[in-house]
Amino acid sequence: MNPQLIMDGLIAGAMIGLGAIGITLTYSILRFANFAHGEMISWGAYLALATSGLLGSLSGALFKPVGPFSFGWSLPLAILAAVALTAALALLVDVLLFGPLRRRRSAIIIMVMASFGASLALRSLLEFLFTSKPVYFSKALQIALPLGGGLRATPDQLLSLAVAALLVIAVHILLTRTAVGRSMRAVSENQQLAGVAGIDVRKVIRTVWVLGAGLACIAGVMAGLLVQIRPYMGFDLLLPLFAAAILGGIGSVPGAMLAGLIVGLAEALGVQLIGAEWRAAVAFMILVFVLLLRPQGLFGRAE
Amino acid sequence: MTEPHSIALSTRALVAGYEPDLPIVRGVDFSVRSGELVIVLGPNGAGKSTFVKAIAGLVPIHSGATLLGDFDITAVPTHEKIRHGLAFVPQTENIFATMSIHDNLLLAANVLPREKRSRRVADLYAMFPDLAARPSLRAGLLSGGQRQMLAVARALIVEPSVLILDEPSAGLSPKIVQDVFSQLKAINDTGVTIILVEQNVKAALAIADRAAILVEGQLRHEGPAATLAADPIVAELYLGARHAGKAATP
Numbered sequence: 001m002n003p004q005l006i007m008d009g010l011i012a013g014a015m016i017g018l019g020a021i022g023i024t025l026t027y028s029i030l031r032f033a034n035f036a037h038g039e040m041i042s043w044g045a046y047l048a049l050a051t052s053g054l055l056g057s058l059s060g061a062l063f064k065p066v067g068p069f070s071f072g073w074s075l076p077l078a079i080l081a082a083v084a085l086t087a088a089l090a091l092l093v094d095v096l097l098f099g100p101l102r103r104r105r106s107a108i109i110i111m112v113m114a115s116f117g118a119s120l121a122l123r124s125l126l127e128f129l130f131t132s133k134p135v136y137f138s139k140a141l142q143i144a145l146p147l148g149g150g151l152r153a154t155p156d157q158l159l160s161l162a163v164a165a166l167l168v169i170a171v172h173i174l175l176t177r178t179a180v181g182r183s184m185r186a187v188s189e190n191q192q193l194a195g196v197a198g199i200d201v202r203k204v205i206r207t208v209w210v211l212g213a214g215l216a217c218i219a220g221v222m223a224g225l226l227v228q229i230r231p232y233m234g235f236d237l238l239l240p241l242f243a244a245a246i247l248g249g250i251g252s253v254p255g256a257m258l259a260g261l262i263v264g265l266a267e268a269l270g271v272q273l274i275g276a277e278w279r280a281a282v283a284f285m286i287l288v289f290v291l292l293l294r295p296q297g298l299f300g301r302a303e
Numbered sequence: 304m305t306e307p308h309s310i311a312l313s314t315r316a317l318v319a320g321y322e323p324d325l326p327i328v329r330g331v332d333f334s335v336r337s338g339e340l341v342i343v344l345g346p347n348g349a350g351k352s353t354f355v356k357a358i359a360g361l362v363p364i365h366s367g368a369t370l371l372g373d374f375d376i377t378a379v380p381t382h383e384k385i386r387h388g389l390a391f392v393p394q395t396e397n398i399f400a401t402m403s404i405h406d407n408l409l410l411a412a413n414v415l416p417r418e419k420r421s422r423r424v425a426d427l428y429a430m431f432p433d434l435a436a437r438p439s440l441r442a443g444l445l446s447g448g449q450r451q452m453l454a455v456a457r458a459l460i461v462e463p464s465v466l467i468l469d470e471p472s473a474g475l476s477p478k479i480v481q482d483v484f485s486q487l488k489a490i491n492d493t494g495v496t497i498i499l500v501e502q503n504v505k506a507a508l509a510i511a512d513r514a515a516i517l518v519e520g521q522l523r524h525e526g527p528a529a530t531l532a533a534d535p536i537v538a539e540l541y542l543g544a545r546h547a548g549k550a551a552t553p
Contacts, residue, residue, distance in 0.1 A: 185399070190396055193393060195382045196359060196390075197410060197414075198461070201382065
């Protein structure tokens with residue numbers, strides 16, 4: 001067996017984990033499976049690409065690769081703008097679609113179906129604006145560095161792993177050590193009581209959209225940087241995202257990240273043992289087994 | 304804090320319920336003076352819980368008004384009511400069970416100015432030493448009585464002028480009920496106006512100044528608690544007892 005599958009699995013798992021954090025937060029607070037979350041990944045990547053291109057056209061020096069990486073300063077700057085724009089997009093979808101449904105106290109199935117509709121509309125709009133042709137942040141070739149033990153990784157891959165780890169720690173601290181995090185946990189547990197305790201539930205919901213969309217954007221940029229950017233990139237990640245969110249335990253940020261790594265590693269193992277065409281089946285099997293054997297996931301509490 | 308004997312909270316022709324065409328509370332005029340402890344009684348399904356939930360902002364109000372002192376809080380969002388001095392303790396699920404005792408209190412203290420938060424949490428620990436003993440304990444592991452104390456502490460952290468409790472004795476043993484009611488009486492003695500919805504009529508009437516009886520969503524009787532406790536007709540008609548001496552318990 002090629003040990004490189006560990007590195008491939010970790011890199012894919014980091015992207016899955018970041019996306020799954022958004023899924024787990026929106027599920028735990030809004031109580032529905034948001035199938036439009038994958039589109040935030042795609043939109044985040046395209047918005048970063050467009051902004052990076054704009055910055056690069058203003059100053060060619062911003063395209064010049066930084067250190068050992070394949071991208072110039074235009075990309076980190078574009079990520080900041082793309083995170084804000086993706087968050088704004090998530091808030092817009094909430095204002096136009098999910099917010100009115102919440103006010104009507106719509107059933108969960110209606111929210112889920114609405115998220116399917118939003119997903120289709122957002123993906124189609126993306127294809128209309130950018131076409132379905134794959135695009136890249138950079139076409140520079142990177143040489144993978146030997147890490148020992150038969151593992152190799154490019155500087156971009158190592159940076160992506162480090163960024164993912166830092167973001168997970170930051171979100172975990174936000175949720176467990178800050179007033180904002182306590183409010184989010186309170187709304188997740190009991191919205192009515194949270195309101196009575198003085199928490200503005202609508203504000204918490206907005207915070208969750210912003211946080212989830214921001215992380216999805218960064219996951220999208222990682223996917224774009226390490227693979228390619230396509231309108232279907234977020235949609236294709238949906239199954240592993242949900243597998244990771246459920247395996248980690250709904251509401252658990254470290255759980256989502258750990259489960260993302262497990263799903264990524266399992267997919268990489270599956271690709272090596274039984275073939276790349278079975279990659280999606282691995283995530284699906286994980287999802288089914290978790291739902292049957294431990295529906296509360298690794299870090300969730302049984303109802 | 305409002306002036307002694309001024310109106311702390313009142314409702315005017317309050318109509319409320321989950322559906323507009325199916326009101327549960329039907330035109331209730333009710334008032335509580337500052338510093339009073341008033342118990343709201345009535346048979347099952349009378350609309351007692353819906354009434355106090357409507358005041359707290361958890362049930363839609365279709366017409367009428369709710370006033371805190373002279374200030375109309377009918378349209379004030381639920382989460383803003385506590386900033387105006389109205390605290391509410393629901394009957395069930397009244398603490399955040401997955402959080403620690405300390406996080407429950409810190410969460411409630413968020414509505415206070417930053418410089419006041421630590422002092423108020425310390426004040427509440429002094430008032431409820433049982434909670435201070437294990438602040439990092441997950442609140443879901445507390446006993447029924449301790450949960451009620453935490454729920455009351457959470458509500459008191461903002462020093463409310465009016466505290467509303469929906470059946471705080473529900474599910475508690477008689478001994479614990481006495482402890483909870485003694486604590487509520489002690490809180491009331493500090494000047495906090497309390498409105499108490501209760502099924503445990505005998506114990507509640509013993510600490511209340513006044514009682515109001517709701518029947519079918521309407522206010523049917525009001526009077527001093529001692530008078531109502533001794534009134535055999537009231538006891539038989541509304542409290543589920545054959546004789547006043549057997550005033551109802553659930």
